[in-house]
Amino acid sequence: MNQTPEQSRMAVLIVDALNLEDIDPADIDPEELMFGDEGLALDSIDALEIAVAIAEEFAVHFSAKEETTREAFATLGNLTDFVMKEVNART
């Protein structure tokens, strides 16, 4: 479950945005589901907080309606890939 440097940065952003005091960012498995009863057990309010933090950090915005958004939030790996793709598309 090694994190890439981008995933590590995203893991820190999530832990900071949600005040997950008892979670070490390095312990978040990039492939593990983050929402529902699994993994970090996050919920929709957490997703909104993460989206605000990503908008501030990367100027990447999500659409609440698109299915790609749901997929992007599934795991740390997906979220990092989605955000990096958006960032790279700009440059």
Add this chain to the structure above:
Amino acid sequence: MSKRVVVTGVAGISPIGTDWAAVRARLLAGEGGVQRMDQWSGVKGLRSWLGAPADFETPLRWPRKMRRSMGRVSAMAVRATELALEQAGLRDDPVLRSGRVGVAYGSSIGSTDSLREVGRFLATESTEGVTSNVYVKLMPHTTTAAIGMFFGLTGRLLPSSSACTSGSLSLGMAYESIRHGYQDAMVAGGADELDLPAVATFDTLYATSCRNQTPSRTPRPFDSDRDGLVVGEGAGTFVLESRRHALDRGATILAELVGFGANSDGAHPTQPAQRTMAEAMRLALADAGLSADQIAYVNAHGTATELGDIAESQATLEVFGRPVPISSLKSYIGHTLGACGSLEAWMSLEMLREKWAAPTINLENRDPRCAALGYVVGEPMRIKADYLMTNNFAFGGVNTSLVFRLPPREGTTPREPDA
């Protein structure tokens, strides 16, 4: 048929302690909780750098999903409620989720800290940093909702947010909910967090104390040298329930809430009105079926503002017609705003259960414009009380008065029939 309403749990977070043993020690020692707030000295235009903070941190053992939507004000409210429910023996009782238990609670506004984020949004017209939790922390019923969610309550949710009567109005609303049979039990109280908006508001009204060099000498309720109030913070929670419900489950009855009076001035936004203040006290006495002679002690609102102290003391004399023993706990804890109604009721109840009343500290020379009441000064006074009254008044012309009956003194009163 109306039900009798009893207190089975009560607790508070205050500038002088978070349990009765600690608060008691400070009251007996005459040690208030007012401090110089040096971090405010750089605020442009602010004259008062005094506050009465509570020693409180949100417990990290609480689930994150509960904590994330709580500002400091809600966290203090929930903690006080946790303690009160534990005392009542209801902390994890299934009755909390039965729909028969609700919550009446309030604060001046929501968490003032979240106001910063909304203020920044309004000033910059940028939503940066504004999340859904910001509104939940700021909304006027943030404490009420936080308590309901944390303890899984499914009965009435009654916000009492009315500035300085939030705590007392909630007790009245809860009392009436039980009395008329709508609920079997209610969590009731009020809270507020210490922050600049409240201090600055009173400052602009020239109602704050500016004795920045001598925090222990202020506020000075009813004293001729008083120069205004000091803002404090905290939370006070009562667990009220029908007497029948309490007896059926074998709960210990700490006191009975027997009278509630509430009215409004219908006049000025900030100036108090003696006539309606007095009327609120009369309404509470009438509700309790008592005469003023039967009240052994009055816990005053006693903010140490010029107009407030004069109007309140004159109203009290008008109703009582005698130098009734009276003191203001704000001389110890400052003006805890939304919390004061329930915090001061808690402390008064505990004192009178032990048959004493704390003096108003810093009251050395009564302002001759304040009525000649039985101000408790210097030393605690021994008082054997069957009934006590506690009064609170708020901006907007809100007046409340509550009358509590203390449990019969051992060996003096025959057991009465259950109602």
